[in-house]
Amino acid sequence: MLIQQPPAPDANSVLDGLPTLRTRDPGEAQERVSELFCRHELRPLSARGSVKLNLRSTGEGFGVHLLDYGAAVRIEPDALQTFFMVQVPLSGRARLCSPNSTVDSTPALASVPPIDQDFSMVWEAGTPQLIITVPREVLGNAATALFGATLDAPLQLANSMKVATPAGKLFIRSVFEYHDLLNIPENAPTPYVRRLHEEVVLARWLLAMESNFTTALGQGHTAPEGPHPSALVADFQDLLLAHSGEDLSVGDLAEALGVSVRTLQAALAKELSSTPSHMLREARVRRAHQMLTAGNPRIDNVTDIAQRCGFGHLGRFAQAYRQQFGFSPSQSLRGPGPAKF
16 A cells, blocks of 8 residues: 555555556557557657556546656657646656756656646656646636635646645645555445545645646745644544535544544644634635535525535624635625635
8 A cells, every 4th residue: 555655655566456558669658658648759768769668547537647668768748738647756757848847857856747838758767657647627626616716817737746845745645545545446435435535636736836826826835844744634634625515523523533622622733723613614614615606696595505514604604704705605606706815
């Protein structure tokens, strides 16, 4: 299981419960990888002109993949249009060149290819990569919900992610947990469980790197790196991301984490200067904001959405919503409003 391994697991353990596609033929490697990701030109850089492909994948769409060419190669893909991807070298180095930047990725620095732009990559020999792909629309919708804002431009990401930062480590941890969920096909999770894990991966991804959302909202990652959150605090945050819309109390969340409410309160006060009830309320307001902005004012109403997000008192909900976003819930239901943080 990857969750029990160090930050850069051995490539042999990635998706080891799934079939491996192997080939030494560059033409076949190019064809099969193109089928999974996108059309591209693959050029081996060794004198032999061959590769030693190892490819394992959970499939198209929202997925986890292991890709190792077993040789130095140059890759010139078509511009990505329908999905985002993060590429994390498990060893070795790879270079991504785009019109705006050059990223030399290592196990501590993942590369994120641009959307709607040409780019090229050179992978050194001995650079197996853990790749996470998410449909463009899915990650864009997650950004709108997470940051509580709607931008005129579609989601745009920086071309790299520092996976050794606290936020980067949390993202990698969520990927490992999602990987372990899918790695044993005979024990496939229910669609509901899979979706909950996917929501955590999406949120951790967006919180771990720069985007046009963080730039527009003044949330650039320029602050000094702080200590890594404890496992208890990280697990609590993951529970909020996955279950904030459910009728759960702070006591229920503490019980799910296997600690007392007092222990949870102490950990959050020490590490985040917050309380479980405050963080739960904020998470529920964000969930309500997501539902309101996606709702249809002809068939949806504020009261029902508030109740579905765990608010029994409409007045308190409206007050908390206005404090967090700067406008009323009914304004969100009728149309987008400006974000306030």
